[in-house]
Every structure is written in structure tokens, then in C-alpha cells.
Amino acid sequence: MANSYELKASARDRVGKGAARSLRREGLLPAVIYGDKKAAMPITIPVKETTLTLRKGGFLTHVGTVEVDGKKHKVIAKDYQLHPVRDELMHVDFLRVSANTTLTVDIPVVFINEEGCPGIKRGGMLNVVRHTVEMNVPADAIPESLVFDLSKADIGDALHISATTLPEGAHPTITDRDFTVATIASPGGSQDADEDSEEAAATPAASAE
Template identity: 55%
Template sequence: MSTTYELKADAREQVGKGSARAVRRNGQIPAVIYGDKQPPLAIALSWKDVYYKIHGGGFLTTVATIDVGGKKIQVLPKDFQLDPVSDSPLHVDFLRVGKNTEVNVNVPVHFINEDKSPGIKRGGVLNIVRHEVEFHCPANAIPEFITLDLEGTDIGDSLHISAVKLPAGVKPVIADRDFTIATIAGSSAMKSEEDAAAAPAAAAPAEEKK
């Protein structure tokens, strides 16, 4: 699980586009905390804090604590908006996290031991079908990433979700099949070599008929 962090926020009494623009002019980011059967809470966060958290990675899979005037609320970022030109954050939605809160999150896939894959050593290519996998899990036990081991894999092999050892309580949202995460495929260079090798053999019968 990713390391948690804390953000300080100011409560916002007014909401709407005009209020949001005023918050941004003040060097802050408008945000909302919702869920856990409580009314939504409009807040304003430091632009700098939010920018570096979003672009630092793991933002949507890390539970955080937001300090709103001394009241600390555990949350999970659920969505955010970025300026399409500058990538500057414009708005963030947070979900309140209680003791029994469960969520759906997209978790990155990491691969290890590429240097121990016979297929890749022979010129094969790791073809990643899913860079992320969606899981249903407790909000306080979200894995930072899942790991697939490439040791011993050869060209033509497929790696499925069943090859991943998952923490307790973490289940893939797709539950009706053992879906593929990656394959070891032959490279285009290998195919060209195979075609070149096959060409003389194919030409031989034609020459014999002359």
C-alpha cells in the first residue's frame, strides 16, 4: 500500500463556477469531499500540494488525511480535472473513507525479471495488454502495484491474472475469466528472418518443375 499523507484545507462556504475561479485566483484548488452517508463538504487546497501529489504518481490509489480547520478526514481521491494545456489541477473529488469502505481502483502492473525470460533473450517482445488492472478492495488496503514475474517465459506465452499473488481482500473486478495481462510475442525482425529462411525452401519445388 502507498504511504499515506496529509493535506491542509480551508472550508468553502460558496460553491459554483464563480467561487471556483476565485479559489484558483487565490492560489488554491477547489475540491469536494463526499460519501460515507454524510453531506458533501466543499474545500480549498494548496495548488502546489495538489499539483505535486497528482503528478508524483499513485494519487488515485493512496488514502490521505485532509485537515479541515483541525478536523481530520480520511479520504481517497476519486477523480480530478487538469487544464488541457498546462496540466494544472482544476478540481479534485475525494471519497470519505470509513473503517469498512470498499472501493474499485485501477492498480498499475509492474514486470520483473525480463532478463530471465528465454523468449525476450531470443528477441521476443513483451506485449502489455493491460498496464493497469481494476480491483475491488478495502480502501485502507489498496496495493500500490501488482507484480508479474517474467522468469522462464518464452515466445507465445501469455501471463494471466491468476499468475499474480494478490493481498487478502483484493479481487479483480473482472471475475468471470482468467484475463490476459501480457504476452511474449515474436518481434517483426524475427518474422522477417523466418520469412527469408522459408523463401528458398518454397522456391525449390518450383525450380524442380522446370
Template identity: 45%
Template sequence: MATVFSAERREKSGKGPARALRREGKIPAIVYGGRSEPVPLAVPFKDIKRELGTNPRFFSTVFELDFGGERLKVLPREVQLHPVSDDPLHVDFLRAETGATITVEVPVRFVHEDQSPGMKRGGVLNIVRRTLELVCPADGIPGEIVIDLAGREIGDSVHISQVTLPAGVRPTITDRDFTICSIVPPTVATETKAATGEAGPAS
């Protein structure tokens, strides 16, 4: 079930009205996209602050805005933050209308490292992409893409063509079979870390 934010339409724009909204515990926002005109609105500061701080998938999560009983599904696209406090100052939402498709960054999660023969023999997981840019149905955005490392040997790579994506979901990159991760020998990982000055596995 989608998280619901209360919302109200705002008639005035500019720095003065925005400051007045913030004094009331709200922040200015806008909804755009789809077949309708952009809608300026105000949403509760505390709700946006909470979601930004606790939801790592904030920008790939569909929320609902409640305009006095009328609800609209939206996807956060951009949040303007205060340069010192990191408090949200303004939010851009994209309409997530049924039947529409949306391009989003979806996190990748790697599982069953303990079932990888290559990693048991000292191989190192080299993560090339921690997120995937995907075109998804507005009502079918995956929370994450899981990569199973069971059975992977040193020298194995996982390419996008080997990943089963949910129905209706496709990568934005279609002209090459790009790599998501590989299992490299420990000597390669060490050389890469020395060359880049990184403390963790090469990425």
C-alpha cells in the same frame, strides 16, 4: 504515512467564489461517499499541483485532509484541469473509510525480463494490460502489482488467475481469466507493428 493536505470547508459555490479561491492559492474540491453527506472544501493549489506532477499513482493513493486537527482519509477520483495550462481547477475526493472497499486502477510492473528464456531467445513482451482495475480495502490499496517473467517461454501468457493479489483485493472482472501479458515470437511482434503502425511491442 499518508500525505496530508490542509483543507477548509467552503460555504459558497459557483464560478465567482471558485475564482476567488484560486486567487488565494486554493482550489475548490468536494468529498463524497460513505454514509455522510458530500462536503465542499478548499485545498491548496500548490499541494495538488505537486502531487499530480510527481506522483504517478495519484489516483490510487490515500491522502489525509486536515480540517483544523480533524483528519479524514480520502482517495482522489477526478481532477478538472485547465485546458491550456493543465493546472488543477477542481478535485473530487472519495471517503476512504476503514472497512470500506474502493475500485481503483493499479499499475502493473513487469520484472525479471532478463530471466525469461523466451525473451533471451528474441521473444517480445506483449503487454495487454498496463493497469488492473481492482476492488480493494480503503486502507489496503496496493501501489502496484508485480508480474514476474522469470522462466517464461515464447508462447507463455500470464492470466489474472496466476497473479497473487494482496489480501482482500480482487479484480472487477470475474467472468473470465483475462490476459495481462504474453511473450510472442519476434515475427509475430513485427507483423503486429506493421499492421498497427506502432513503433514498440504490440499491446
């Protein structure tokens, strides 16, 4: 399961751009908690602690706890906004989660044993078709990554989603085929038509839905 975090928060009764600017001058950040068939809850969270949490990585895949005036809420960040120039956090949307919640999350792909890969030893190159895989996962069991072993991959081989062990209760949103995650390309970098088609079908990762 992905690492968790905890943030202190306070209920927010002021809304609008003016109120948001005032909060930021105080070192606070406007945010909202929504979902689970409950009313949205506007809150304020500390800019410094939230920024540190974001920069640790996995902000959109880690389930955390936001304590609002003494009451703890289990959440996952669904979206955040950055200042277009200063790259500073401007707003965060949190979704309430429970043990029964299923989330759609982009899970990073990790490759191991690259140094022992037969195809790479022969001059081939690892061609990553998908850097993340969109998956439906239980909120309390989000994997840190999907691991693919390259120890037996040779030039021309393709690693499909079936080549990794999926966590219990988790499955890709693409269910109609055993899609390609990576290939071992020849030294010239050429790929066959099927691999080119698969790469074209892959879309860049976006924030979790």
C-alpha cells in the same frame, strides 16, 4: 498499502465559477469531500501542495488525509479536473473512506526479471495486454502494483491474472475468466487468435469508480 499524503484544507461557503477563480488567485483550489452517507463538504485546498501530490503519481490509488479546520478526514481522490490549455488543477473530488470501505481501483501492472526472460532472450517481445487491472480492494490495503515474474516465460507464453499473488481481500472485477495480462510475442510480433481477442477486450484505464 499505497503511500498516503496529508493536505490542509478549509471549509468553503462560496461556490460558482466566480468564486473558484477568486480562490485560484489566492493560491487555493476548490474541492469537495463526499460519501460515507454524509453530506458533501465543499472545501479549499492549496494549489501548490495538491499539485505536488498529484505529480508524485498514484493520486487516484493512494489513501490520504485531508484536515479541514482541525478535523481529519481519511479520503481517496476519485476525480480531478485539469485546465484544458494550461494543464493546471481546477478541482478535486475526494471520497471519504473507512477501514470497512471497499474501493474499485485500477492497479498498475509491473514486470520483473525481464532481463532473464527466456523468451525475450530468444528475440521475443513483451506484449502488455493490460497496463492496469481494475480491482475491488479494501481501502486500507490498496496495493502499489501487481507484480508478474518473467523469469520462466518463453515465446508464445501468456501471463494470466493467476500468475500474480493478489493481496488479501482484493480481487479483479473480471471474475468469469483467468484473463491475459501479457504475452511473449514471437520476433515477428504475431500473436494467436486468443491473445488478439483478449487484447481487444481490454479497455484503457480510467479513473477509479
